[in-house]
Structures are given as structure tokens and as C-alpha cells.
Amino acid sequence: MSKKSYLKGAAILGVGAILAKFLGIFFKIPLARYIGDIGLGLYAYPYPIYNFFLAISVIGLPVAISKLVSERVAVGNFREAHRVFKVALNLLIIFGTVSSLILFGFSKVIIKVLNWHPDTYYALLGIAFAPFFVSVMSAFRGYFQGLQIMTPTAISQLIESFARVIIGLGLTIFLVKAYGIPQAAGGASFGATAGAMAGSAFLILLYTRKSKFFHRRIRQSPKGKSEATGKIIHGLLKIAIPASIASVVTSLMGIIDTAMVPARLGVAGFNIDQAAALFGQMSQKAQTLVNVPLTLSIALSTSLVPAISEAVALRDRKEVQNRIELGIRTVLLIALPSAIGLSFLADPIINLLFGAGEQGGEILAILSYSVVFVMLTTTLQSMLQGLGKVIIPIKNLLIGAIFKVGINFFLVSIPALNIRGAAIGTIIGYGIAAFLNYRAVKRYTRIKMDIMQTIIKPIIAVLAMGITVLLVYQFLSPILGNSLSTLVAILLGALIYFIMLLLIGGITTEEMALMPGGRKLTPILTKIGILRRKR
Template identity: 25%
Template sequence: MEEADVSPRENPSESPNGSSKILRGSFLMMVSYLFFRVGGYLYRFILSRMLGPEGYGLVGLTTPFQGIFQVLSAGGFPPAISKFVAQHNAVDEKDMARQVILTSLKFMMVAGTLFGILIFFSADWIANFYFQKPAMVYPLQAVALITPFSVIVGALRGAFQGVYKMELVVASRAVEQVFMIGMAVTFVSIGFYAAGAVLGTAFGFIASAIVSIILLKKYVWVLFPKPVNKISFKDELVLLKTLLVFSIPVAITALSEMAIYDVGPLVIGRYLPAQDAGYYTTADPIARLPLIISLSVAAVILPAASEAASLKDKVLLENYITQSYRYVVLLVLPLCVGIAIFAQPLLSLLFGSNYIFGAPALSILVVGMTFYTLFMVSSSIIQGMGHPRLPMIILIIGTVLNIILNFLMVPMYGIIGAAVATTIVAFSIMVVILWKTCHITEVKLPYLDFAKIGFASAIMGLSIYFIPKMDLELFGTVIDLGLLAAIIIAPIIYTIIFALIGGFTKRDIRVVRRYSKKFGPLSGAVEKVVKFIDRFVK
């Protein structure tokens, strides 16, 4: 089916609504999340050195509360906006698509303000009673400034995704990152300590909210002209109820998702010194690096699956799902193998030698994130199919299990116990949701592709594992030349092995060639690689 030259309807990968939409949207979302991750790493790289393990540990213990109150304020509406805007737009209901955005914004702005007030007044109790760390009061109070603006950003990004304007998401994230880093460094430099880092995040969301509103007016409202007849208050309440029915399970799911990897820091902060939280907080974002790929695909597959389900196109749906899984595993698995092998050099390079004590936790935690990437894609597929409660139920069970395991293992094994607990839970929920996704969609997983990817990743891992360590100190930072060599060699080995075992398809060749001209000066090199791969494609 993949290689035959058929009509766009028969081969969804070649149609404007087929795999090209998934790939283009996923690529742009990947750029967006890359901005977010690269900016986040730069933020952590600078602040970890400015604050030290203890001060950075305080920021790390504040981050889960920032995420919790952002999710509570947003109420699960961004995915709901994405789904219903795509759904109404697919059947040419422009007025309803516009109203979904407006109604959601009203609700989210009120919720964001209320939860901002709540975190401000509860900060003292959280810092002094639970963590017994008075220095956390001001960073927690600074979170109150984030929530009202973060919900605006979340709502508008949901609207951008719903109309497949992923480039607007990239723009809003770029603005957020630039202001967040600049203001955080400024506030910490003038003596605001850990609270300054959180205030920098707040100013990043404020700037992003302003830019997102401008982008909405210029690029989205033109698609949904203002209706002649204004919707009644009663009808708007009905719409709000519909959105809440979908979004509340999504919000609970999001909270549970956060709990999968944020329970660890919260339990560590309870039993261990702040510097241990600093070690774990530096390991955690590196372990989440593969999520750039899964998040980008998940953001696109939700409205795409919703659209395919609305059109009752099983061929299109199957193509969306199998290709989403395949591309995620193709990129994520070798990346996770590399991170696990070079955990210590990565921590030393990014955060300094003071943080290498987090390396064992990183090597374990990145394995859990490998499992979690597949869970995220499956969760978005099921949500797009109209089953938001299923991921919620699975995650709630996983969260309870994670809390129990962390409280049992952290006091005994420290940060390694937190990493092991998270990995066990990630594997468990992945297995369950993959089984349910196949049952609901009646789509079989590409097991053969997974096996080939696993084999190529294993050979790559064995090859780079024996690269000798060659430390070089440059400007006070220890750089492992073996890590730099692995970054160059690993993709070459992986690509060659995967090509030799017939892992690539004609569709892969067509996709790469379609976008090869956008690589600029590297286009020639990309074409040579494609020609090499094409020799082994049947």
C-alpha cells in the first residue's frame, strides 16, 4: 500500500489531508517544542550556575506547583479548543469555531485569576508546613503572576493548532522564551534569588500573551468572520458545558501526566535536602528531551484523528495512527539510548560538574520517558476519537501507583528511587493505553517497524558505549570529547544499520525529498543520504 502509485484518496500519505499534514504540522510543532526545550535548557544552564544546587533546587520544587496551577486554570481547554475548532471547521461551521475560542477564553481568564489568588495566599503554608523550607515562600508567590497570562497563551495556542497554524505556535513560544530568559537573568542578578527565576517565567508569558492576541486577530479571525447574529447567553452556556464535558477529563489527565514525573521532586523535597532536589531537577529536563518529538506529534494527531473520525475515513485514520507511532519511535528510541549512555557528560556539560550526582537518576529516568512518549501519542489519539476519560482513568491509577512507590523508595534510595518509581509507572501505563488504542481504533501497531528500530538503536548504543572518555576543560566547563564524537557518529551508524535491514520505506524517501530543499546549504548532503537509503528500499 505504501509504495503503490494510487489516487490521493487511496493513499492518504500523498493527499493534502494525509500524512503530509501530520508531518508538516508535527515538524512545525517540533520546532515549537524545540524553542521551548532549547530555551528551557538555556534558562536552566544559566540559572543553575547562578543559583547553585540549593537555590536551583528551590526553583525545581516550585516548578510542579507552577504546572499544577496552570493546568487547573486552563481546565483542559487548550486541547478542547484544538479539537472542536478542527471539528467545526472541517464541516464549514465557521461561526461555531469562532465561538469555541471566545467562550473558552472567557472561562479561562476568570479561572486563571482565581487560581493565581489561591496560590499567592497558600504559598506560606506549602513552604513552611509541607517542605519546611521558608525560602520557598517568595518563589511560590511569584507563581501567582503566571497563571492569568498562561491561560490566555494556552487558549490561543489551542486555536492555532485547531486550524493547523503551527507556525503561530512557534512564534509565540519564541517570544515567551526570549523574555523568560532575559528577565529571569535580570531579576536573579539584582538579588531576587530563586524568586527572580520564577518572575522571569511570568514576564515570558505576559509577552507571549500579547503577541498571541495580535497573531489571532491577524491570521485566525480572517478564517472565522464575525457572525451577523450573536450567540445567546443560554446557547453559550450550552457550548461551555460541551467544552467542560470534554476538557475536565483532559485537565485531570494533564494533572495526572504531571504527577507521573513531578511526584518525584515533591517527595524528594519532603525527605531530602534542597541540593538533592537540584540534582534531580537537572536530570529531569534532559530525560524529557525525547518529549519534544512526542509532544509535537501528539499536538497534531489529536485534531487529525478527530477530523478523520468525523469524516468516518478509516483508511486515513489508520495512516495517521501507524505513521505517528512509527515516526515517534524512529526518532525517540536512539535518542534515549544515547542520553542513557552519556548521562554524566551531559549533566557536566549543561549544568556543571556540581550536578553529576544526578547521572544515575538520569540514565534510569530517560528509559521511563521512552515509554511515556508512546503513552502521550496514544492519549492524544484516544482524545481525538472522543474518549478523553480513558487516558484520565489510566493516568489516575498510574499517579496513585507513582505516589505510593515514591514515598516507599525515595526515603530508602534517594533520587534513584524516584527515577525507578517513575520508570515502572511509565511502562505500566504505556502497555495499558497501547492495548486500548488498538482495541478502539481497530488499528494494529507496526511491530515489525518497532523491532527494526530497536535493533538499529541497540547496535548504535553498543558502538558508542565503547568510545573512550576524553575530558577537556574549556572556560571552566568540562567537555567530554567522547560525547561530541558520539553525537556525530551515532546518527550515521543508526541510519546505515536501519537502511541495511530495510527499515526505510518509499514514503520516507518521498517525504524527505519533499522537504530537502528547505535544508539550504545542507540540501546536497541530504540528497546523497537519501540516494544511499533508497538503494536498500524495496
């Protein structure tokens, strides 16, 4: 796969993921108004345990599918690439079925063990069967990604999010009027199941329609002895288990929050409903907004694994280094302005999206800085996976998780900090994991990052952006009000950031290609001398 194809794939996944996340935000806005912060807390509690089961059953295998498929496609063996997909699909169906049955059958046990609010039961039931459909969906996504066809994943993300919004919100509105907030939280939670069903249906239909194309490529592949099924399973699990463990550790961070944070808030003097409300503000308001830029790192990481794996398979060390350097620079170009923008305009953004006087801005102002470290951790983890170093990021993430647990335990119980202590723990935990991952990538690839280009120039541009958004908002808010002033400040801040990057040479044609409309602007900006290629 050429660098152009890699960038195009990352861009397609990035656009699809961002649009899907915006649909998610517009799901949370009316949801917050119908069920309030306590309802958001009930809705939020099951998600870490749900993600934990997904991590075990489906997170690692799609990565393994894309890696093994891309390696076989790189040498023209489409026959074995398709066999990898079929074996993996069967595995995912089994894992997804088991995960869903555990969530459904042991829901009350899970609530009791983790000391959740009793009314969480409905939300847990609503999401119980989502893992089965996500498993099916993930198998097809992994296959298409391994073939370097990224559009199906992007479209399925949009379909999944759209169905989640329509069905989840519809059930919420009906149930809150007919029964109450706990049942409405369950209806909202069922939206995830409905979305996974819709996304799976789309990918199955698309695969069926493209079956002639796939079979033609298979017939054109050289005939030979097929790999044994056991060997394929071993190859998949060899990659999937470490990748899944990494995701399990990430999910455990969330589970730790759901179990520890409410308890430590109790030590700080908050009752069970107040704890649920604070947890809802952090996980369903602040974290929802933080997740928007994080989707770009996930898209980039998804594209990085097969891209780096292909370069490794072809023994092209220089291309491996180029793709890693480009991935790190691109992440920082996205993460730094996202963190500063969300932090500087935290209260205005919360009030814009969730309503005047809504709480959560103070949490967002701190949690927003986790964007930089989570994005770096995720991207560097994918790089190590592509290099075949799958155990190292697990150890590093576990070290970060241990620090997060300790920080949460002490800081959340301080009344003046309360839930903000968990945000600080997230920043420090992922900061440690990111540093350790970068050190490992540098050791195995011997990359030499251009500090000026990668860090200094983006920081200069982002500081100019931060000053701009503050001054613009403070000047306009008394005149135009919060909503319009916030939107204008965001748009002008993004424009200033982009212009500053161009003026100081902080962006190259490779990074420009990832931006919407970047390919059309590149020739123009290069011709007038304000955009350069990587030296």
C-alpha cells in the same frame, strides 16, 4: 486535513518546541552556576503545584478548542469555529485569574501543607501570576491549532522561552548579588511569568493582524442558527475536564515527588539542604535534559488530536488507523535513541552542560529511560482523546501514579538508592500507563502494528548507536577532553542511527517528512532505493 498537512503541523510544532527547550537548557546552565543545587531545589519545588493549577485551568481547554474548532472547520463552518474560540477565551481568563490569585494569596499555606523548604516562598511568588497569562496564550494557541495553523504556536513558544531566559536570568544575577539565593530563585521563577506575558502579547498581536482573514472566512460560512453559548461550554468542558484530569494526575505525580521525596530522603539520613540539592539535581538537571525529547511527543500529540478528530468526524476509519500507526512509530523512532543516548553519556553530558564535577549524571542515567514511556503515554493519551475516549487514559494514568507512589515510598528511603528510587518509580509508573493506553487504542481502532518495523528495526539501529557513542567517547576523551568528545560522540551516534535505519529499512517517507530537511532528502533517498514508502 491531509496526512501531509498533519505531518507538517507536527514538524513545525516539534521544531518550535525543541528550540524552546534548548533555550530552557541554556537558562538552567548559568542558573545552576549562580544558585547551586540547593537554589535549583528551591526553584523546582513550586513547579508541580504550578503545573497542577495549569492542568485545572488551561491544559484541557486548548485541547478542547482545537478539537471543536477542527470539527467545525472540517465541514466549512468557520462562524461556529470562531464562536467556540470566543467562549473558550472568556472561560480561560476566568480560570487563569482564579489560579493566579490562589497561588499568590495562599503561598505560605501551600508551603506549610507540603512541608517545603521555607525559602521556597520567593520562587512561589515569582510564578504566581504566570497562570493568568498562560491561560490567554493557550486560548489563542488552541484556536490556531484547530485551524491547522501551527506556526503561531511554535513562534510563541520561542518568544516565551527567550523572554524567560533574558528576564529570569537577569533577575537571578541581580538578586543573588543584592540579596541571596532564595530571592534569586524567586527571580528565576518570575521568568516564567515574563515569558507567558511576552508569548500572549505576540499571539494577540498576530490575531489582530489576521482579523480580516478570519472575518472573511466567517462571512463565507453558511448562515444558520448559532449554537447556544451553554451548549458550547458544555462541549468544551466535556472534553476539557477529562483532559484536565489526566494532566492533574500527571501534576500530582510531581507534587507527590516534592512532598514525599524530601521526606523519604530524610528517612534515608539526608538533611533538609541535602534533600533540596538532590531534588534540584533530579528536577532541574536530569529532568530538564529528559524534557527535550519529550517536547517532540507533546508537539506530535498536539497535532494528533485535531488530525484524528477530523478523520473520525469524516468517518474515515482507515485514515484514523494510518495516523495512529504513524504516530506510534514516530514516537519510538525519537524516544529510543534519546533514552539510550542520554543514559550512555549521562555523566559527560551533565559535565558538558553544567560544569566539570557537577552531580546529577547517576540520576540522568536512570531517568532517561522514562523518555520512552512518557512519550508513549502522552501520544497514546492524545489518540484516545481524538477518538473520544477521554476517561480511559485518566484511569490508566491514575493506576500508574499509584504504582509510582508505592515505589517512591520504599525505594527513596533506601540510602544506597535515595533520589534514584524516584527515577525508577517514574519509569515503572509511566510504563504501566503506556501499556494500558496502547491496549485501549488497539481495542478501539483494531490497529495491527508491524512489530518488525515499529520495534525491532529501531532497536537494532539504536543498539548500533549506543555502542558507537560509548566507543567514540572512551577513545576520544583522553585526547580531546570531555566537552569535545561528548559532542563528537553525540553527532556520530545520531549519524550511525540514521544510516542504520536507512540500511535496514527502518524509516519510511512518512517518518522522514518529520525530520529537519527530510522533505528535500526524501526524493533523493527514494530514487537510490534506500528509503521506502509505507506499504
